[in-house]
Amino acid sequence: MRWFAKPVYLRVTGVRIPHSPQRFFFVFIHMEWEYDRHKIEFSAVMDLLKELNALGADGWEIIHYQETKPKKFGDKYETIIIVKRLKPACHEYNEKSSSDS
Numbered sequence: 001m002r003w004f005a006k007p008v009y010l011r012v013t014g015v016r017i018p019h020s021p022q023r024f025f026f027v028f029i030h031m032e033w034e035y036d037r038h039k040i041e042f043s044a045v046m047d048l049l050k051e052l053n054a055l056g057a058d059g060w061e062i063i064h065y066q067e068t069k070p071k072k073f074g075d076k077y078e079t080i081i082i083v084k085r086l087k088p089a090c091h092e093y094n095e096k097s098s099s100d101s
Contacts, residue, residue: 032087036060041076048079059085 038055042048052062060083068078 033084034087035063035082035084038081038083040079040081042079043076048077052081055081055083061085 038051040048040051042051055062062081063084064080064082066080068080070077
């Protein structure tokens with residue numbers, strides 16, 4: 001199941017240009033996020049950490065974590081996480097703008 005957020009516009013405070021006291025400029029940052037939900041079952045914490053590190057390597061950031069303990073001894077723990085990352089188009093734009101400068 002995936003959720004997609006609406007674009008977020010951030011207003012950066014106006015910056016006064018030193019030679020012209022009447023001029024201000026504003027920067028609008030357009031960021032789009034994609035969200036995903038993962039259900040992970042694990043018996044050892046190291047199994048969970050490997051899975052979370054793999055998600056982190058792909059650019060995902062955890063925004064919610066919920067863990068359910070096993071009902072019987074020997075069963076696996078169950079974790080539900082919600083993650084977000086910038087949409088791929090935003091990654092490409094950020095890489096282009098950083099390589100231009």
